[in-house]
Amino acid sequence: MTTPAPAVVEPSDEEPGRVDARGPSTRSPAPVVLARVRRVLTGGRTRRPARIAVAGSHLTAALAPAGLVVVLLACWEVYVRLGSVNPLILPPPSAIARSVYDDRGLLWSNFTVTAGEALGGIGLALIAALGLAGAIHFSRSLRRAVYPLLIGSQAIPLVLVAPLLSAWLGFGLAPKLAIVVLVSFFPILVATLDGLAATDPDLVKLVRTLGATRWQAFARVEAPNALPGVFTGARVAVVFALIGAFLGEWSGASRGLGLLVEQAIPQLQTARAAAAVTLLAGFALLLFGGLGLAERRLLPWTLAAAR
């Protein structure tokens, strides 16, 4: 007597950001990202953004920061060339660039050491922080016991601890990993705990009414809810981790960018030291951006929440 209701698109939702009508293509996050990019670029005015327009706007978006960097570098170069400062104290960008090229073999072989320490330390910190975050989330008394210690640990001056760790653990990988874990563990832990705690209690209640155990509610609701937090923590942690690895090498190492800088400065090879720091900064940008991309790729729903 009645016919099945047709799959109608509700009239109130005809906004350009939506991709309902595109059906199966929504399986990949790309259309969502594209739709969002389009909406931002067009200010939501037009519904037919040409591919060229998108590419062109990408270019404009990339040009602005690049232009700023060029202007800053030019000012720096001119400032040093005018003799305002001794180039041995502040090497001009051109000298740094030359050093990056001339010392590329030396820089690269030391960079891989530092990068390895930082990445290895972040990996360890991630495992430890996620494990502890889960445990703390389940146990209030563990939280009370552990949290003050962790906060206190963040106030320890690293320049003090780094040489001690080298004296204790030797000049190898271990003290560097220890420092990297020490600095990158905390931001990941805090952001993850916040993400877990920020779960909508009604969502948890609902899955419990559907028969979920406490553990299932954690695995299916709270843990996914904390994932954006994990990424936020990791983005902060990578920057700290590079500084930590560098400092660890500075305090005693046989290889690495920290050691390279430590040796270059007394020899007044400041351009080489600056080249090493440039490499480190570039790597930090790469990791930071890579994590942002990975988050958008792996957690597409967070994009939707932000719009």
Add this chain to the structure above:
Amino acid sequence: MVTQLDPRASGALGPPPDADRPAVTLRGVTRRFPRARAAPVTALEDVSLTIGRREIVAIVGPSGAGKTTLLELVCGLQQPDLGELAADPAALMPQRDLLLPWLDALDNAGLAVRLAGATRPAARREAAALLDVLGLAGFEHARPDQLSGGMRQRVAFARTLLSGRPVLCLDEPFGALDAITRIELQSWLADALTREPRTVLLVTHDVEEAIVLADRVLVLSRRPGRVVAEFPVDLTRPRSRTGPALVGLRVAVLEALR
């Protein structure tokens, strides 16, 4: 207590073994909430009602009449302070759709099946069949943020159905939707329940919604909530909102609400 039905049987839910027993029975149920340094609030007082299998009962009443408390009692989320309550396993569908934002429509609809231990492909297969029936074909892979409010509510309904519980407790399921979408979904729900009959307890503010959907409308009083009136709705389906019988009944229910 009837054991929970196999969710896989949801498509063709046969009557449970003791089909002569009502699906939900409340006898003199009272529920109070204690308050700090004050007399307890009585949300429900001496409520008795019986709901037969596959009967659709709507409960209307002013805010604070204990409607949601009644549903949570039936679902076993709360216990009565006085009185007796017996109910088949019930699933709650709240006003907010509460879909998990990281899951697509299939995974959201099949959540209960998955929680019961089924594999993901099995849960998705089952959900796909139901979403198709519920008019969501083509949107199986959309995440909640890619669906309209009405569609999300339908996915939430599918999830409630797939819990395999014989009783559905719908707590103002369309309360958050705009008027046009609401009317559309009311017709849709009437239709879905014709094809997939269940015992339904529908809490609503909307008298018209109650009469369009239900076999029986109960009116709860202001706090403490008591059943003050009961209207059987002996109208053929599908029901016209503007028919004289429905309009007359609506006036009577509104009168009882006053």
